[in-house]
Every structure is written in structure tokens, then in C-alpha cells.
Amino acid sequence: MSEEILINVTPQETRVAVLLLGSVQELHVERAGSRGLVGNIYLGRVARVLPGMQSAFIDIGLERAAFLHVADIWEERRGDETERRIEQLLHEGQTVVVQVIKDPIGTKGARLSTQISFAGRYLVYLPQESHIGISQRIEGEEEREHLRQVLQELLPLDIQGGFIVRTMAESASVEDLGADIAYLQRLWHDIREKSKVCIAPCVLYQDLNLALRVLRDFVNTETSRILVDSRETFQKMIEFAHNYTGGVTDKLQHYSADRPLFDLHAIDDEIEKALARRVDLKSGGYLIIDQTEALTTIDVNTGGFVGARNFDDTIFKTNLEASQSIARQLRLRNLGGIIIIDFIDMDSTEHRETVLSELKKSLARDSTRISVSGFSALGLVEMTRKRTRESLAHVLCEPCPTCQGRGEIKTARTVCYDVLREIIREARQFGAREYRILASQPVVDLFLDEESQSLAQLSDFIGKPVSLQVETSYTQEQYDIILL
Numbered sequence: 001m002s003e004e005i006l007i008n009v010t011p012q013e014t015r016v017a018v019l020l021l022g023s024v025q026e027l028h029v030e031r032a033g034s035r036g037l038v039g040n041i042y043l044g045r046v047a048r049v050l051p052g053m054q055s056a057f058i059d060i061g062l063e064r065a066a067f068l069h070v071a072d073i074w075e076e077r078r079g080d081e082t083e084r085r086i087e088q089l090l091h092e093g094q095t096v097v098v099q100v101i102k103d104p105i106g107t108k109g110a111r112l113s114t115q116i117s118f119a120g121r122y123l124v125y126l127p128q129e130s131h132i133g134i135s136q137r138i139e140g141e142e143e144r145e146h147l148r149q150v151l152q153e154l155l156p157l158d159i160q161g162g163f164i165v166r167t168m169a170e171s172a173s174v175e176d177l178g179a180d181i182a183y184l185q186r187l188w189h190d191i192r193e194k195s196k197v198c199i200a201p202c203v204l205y206q207d208l209n210l211a212l213r214v215l216r217d218f219v220n221t222e223t224s225r226i227l228v229d230s231r232e233t234f235q236k237m238i239e240f241a242h243n244y245t246g247g248v249t250d251k252l253q254h255y256s257a258d259r260p261l262f263d264l265h266a267i268d269d270e271i272e273k274a275l276a277r278r279v280d281l282k283s284g285g286y287l288i289i290d291q292t293e294a295l296t297t298i299d300v301n302t303g304g305f306v307g308a309r310n311f312d313d314t315i316f317k318t319n320l321e322a323s324q325s326i327a328r329q330l331r332l333r334n335l336g337g338i339i340i341i342d343f344i345d346m347d348s349t350e351h352r353e354t355v356l357s358e359l360k361k362s363l364a365r366d367s368t369r370i371s372v373s374g375f376s377a378l379g380l381v382e383m384t385r386k387r388t389r390e391s392l393a394h395v396l397c398e399p400c401p402t403c404q405g406r407g408e409i410k411t412a413r414t415v416c417y418d419v420l421r422e423i424i425r426e427a428r429q430f431g432a433r434e435y436r437i438l439a440s441q442p443v444v445d446l447f448l449d450e451e452s453q454s455l456a457q458l459s460d461f462i463g464k465p466v467s468l469q470v471e472t473s474y475t476q477e478q479y480d481i482i483l484l
Contacts, residue, residue: 017265
């Protein structure tokens, strides 16, 4: 089946939509101001050694010095079991290659480790180790042994370092694994070369941004094309593909038409639908999806659907359609953890088995690890889906202050970005002399403060002035754009 990937890039955020036969299957959002540091590798300088805490503060170029504990210092395994002391391993002014394992929180600096690891699509590379490990998620002993044997045959004799086989490798070909080894080896070579010439503190490696992770993690044999609406990002992706993922180059295309890329496929409408509790089914039935801290519940209802034959047949057909829709919604919203599905009660054992089979079949396309345990004694389907990143709602929304956390609204920043995109649309259609934004106080405050540069860039881009006006009666999500 034909799969397309659309990449919309602005200075503030990158959005990716994965389409299958024209239908949106996955949505990913990454904002420039909120990328984490975990996984980044630095050449740092020891600022202070604290023997009493068996720790050290390392300057890696951040606002606060990062923290390194003696337990996170890697040393080659030795036969003796003598206790390691931080003052014997580090001294002030020493340069050391470190990796962030925990982001800064509040007044605490980042947590570091000297044991380096970084991931490809199918493998994790550990340059200081020598063993081959298999993800615990790969349960079959035969499959584990097969992957270990394939990897050992692929590794060059003179290779240094060890590998951990990721869960995704279960479906990988020998060629895929070989390409991943080459990619990781080249990456480590580049990191080592940079560490020889840069002056501490400096960044040696930063995990790929969303656009480049598309090439590493999303593209497969079914991907027909990748459309990118930013020429700069397109050029970077072409360069990356040439160096690391050669077979993908011919799938990359730069989208330069006037109509916004996401408008072309109504992606913004899909985002709005993916933030709603209710999902309407074509038959007239609907789903109610509630995401809580502990789990996600999905309730299936017949709604206005009336079957042609009898009530049991109506229930069965609604549940079958719901199975397909649920699988898509889990990917679209990136819902993880424990998921409880309340299908409409079915008396027939055959119907229940068919619905469960359809659910598993629809979930099979999901690359995230899923476990379905079937119907419980209460008639509920219990399943789990691995949490790989924040859900779409957690990225784009925040608890609503009006309803004291029982619901969600878009953040002021999300509304700001919606406004910026809407002005570009208006500017392409109408020749106004000026644009005035009517919005709530939080949105206007953000435009005057943190997003003032974004507003100035937009005004410069369209060549027209943009003014702001607070509307006290507007909720945070409401706004209007007046053409003057």
C-alpha cells in the first residue's frame, strides 16, 4: 500500500503527518524551544570534584553545570573489586566526553554519564562495550538467537564496540541491519574526530531533529514519497540521505506551491479531530476516548446506526468498524500505556472472536509494541501500547483552568502558531494593507514577549504590518484576523 510522509516546517515547530492511501495515520510535532537534552554528547570540562558526595560538576556549556556521579563513570571491567573514588578518576580542568541521561529540572543541572550509547533504526551502539544484547521485548528464543547470529556475521572483524538489537529489528532484513551498522559506525567516527578539534565545552552530538528522524525511523519499503515544504530542510535531508540512508534520496521532494502543504490534505482538520473526545464512525456509531494519567478508555456506541437485519447484526458491524478506527486513533493520538476498550456487548462468541481478530489485524501496522489480552470477564478488551513519546494532546494542549483540569484547551503558544499560519493563508488570498489580530490576553501577551520575533518575521515575510488587539471576552482558543 502507498504511504506518503508530509513535513511542514516553520521556525517555531516541525510537524510530520504519515498518510496511508490518503488517510492520516500518524502525527508528530516537535517545537524548537522544547527539544530535550537527553542523548546529547558533549566534550565537557570538570569544574569541581566533590569527594564527600562522590560526584563532580561538569561544564558542558549550559546555564548550570551538569552533575556526574561516580556510579555513572564507565571503566573497563577489571578483575579486582576495589572501590572507585571520584577523586582518583577526575580532577578539575580535565576534559571528558559525557552524555546527558536526564534533563535539567528546576534548579538541578543535567545528569551525565560517561558510558556512551546512541541509536539507529534497528540497533543501539555502545562504543565502549563488546557484547551483543537483544531487547527484552523480543521474546522468542529462536528469534533472539537468529538476530544475534545475523549480527555477528555482519560485523567487521576489526569493529570496536557492542550493540543492542532493538525491537524493530524483528522485521528488518540483513541489508537493513548492515546499513544501520554502517550508519552508527560513521556517526561514532564523526564524534571522535570532532572531539579532537573542538574546545571544551562543546556539543559533539545532538539527537536528530524530527525531519531527519523521519529518514531514520519512519521510511519503509511502502513509502512512495516524502514532501517537505522548506527548501533549507529539504537540502539537509538530501545531504543526510546521501550520507546515511542512500535508498531514500529519490523519494524526497520539495513542495513549493502557494497552497500550504497541510491544507492540501486537510491535516489541520485531522489534528482538530484527534484532539476531540468523540470520533464519529461512517456507519453512524461513534467512539468516546478519555485519556487519564493511569490509562486510556475507549467506549464504543451505536449512535444513529440502525442495521438492516437485526440488533445483534447492528452491534457486530459497529464493533468491527470501531476496531479499525481504534487502531488508527491510537497511532494518530499516540496513546500509550494501559488501554481499556468497551465494545458494545455481544452475546455471540463467534462475533467476539471476529471483532478481536479484526482489532489485532488493524493494529498489526503499528510499529509501536502492542499487547492485546482479549476480552476480560467484564467484557472489556484490555491492551497495552508502549509509550514512545508524549501523546498529541499532551504536546498541543494543557489542562483547562476553567474546568479545573477535567478537560483541555490549546495552549497560548499553540494558538499563536495557528494565528501565524492563518495570516499566511490570508496574505496569499487577499491584498490587505494591514492585518489585525484579535485574541485573548494570554495570546497577545505571548506575541508581545516570547513570540515577538516570530511576529516580526511574519510581518517581514508578507511585507505588511501586523497589529494586536486584546478581546477580553475571547477564550484562549478564540481569535479573529481583521483585514484593514
